[in-house]
Amino acid sequence: AQSVTQLDSQVPVFEEAPVELRCNYSSSVSVYLFWYVQYPNQGLQLLLKYLSGSTLVKGINGFEAEFNKSQTSFHLRKPSVHISDTAEYFCAVISMDSSYKLIFGSGTRLLVRP
């Protein structure tokens, strides 16, 4: 079975500051990794994904994430946040054992203050 842990339920940060949202996963098989963002009253939108290859992946809106297999982590980072980045961020995995269901973490609310 797979599980995803997002330890920070809320991360407050000032505008233009850097931010890191943490994600750790547990799985007995290899996984694909995703970050989704949910703006208020909207559905989930894919930010970025790691399938294979380079462990540093770049996504939309200036976000990037680094896959660390030894630490089973996939932390999301942005060097300078904007007010418009205020949203809920979800880390998720899909296992490579031919199951295509996304397994989500509990989410981290990023609150960007002026």
Added chain:
Amino acid sequence: EPEVTQTPSHQVTQMGQEVILRCVPISNHLYFYWYRQILGQKVEFLVSFYNNEISEKSEIFDDQFSVERPDGSNFTLKIRSTKLEDSAMYFCASSVGTGLLEQYFGPGTRLTVT
């Protein structure tokens, strides 16, 4: 840009009533999913659907739930006899195939069972 749509945006129903939540996936997508998010909890997988049959379902998806693709465009989730604990946001998602793995989410239907 194509998007997944869901109707209604909010549904209020009484306990024991049947509800049907509707989704229109992206037109060339072949895989369809339902997820739900109880307030304050994780987004949870309910069911995946491909080639007019269920590919996988979670333990949440019991006999009270059913899915259907009644025509070439709609994908529905039916709850036969709603319970208070069915109150949640229900998200539909679709993907073009398993190779790309990216699931596109709709904006969700908020179901309130009273």
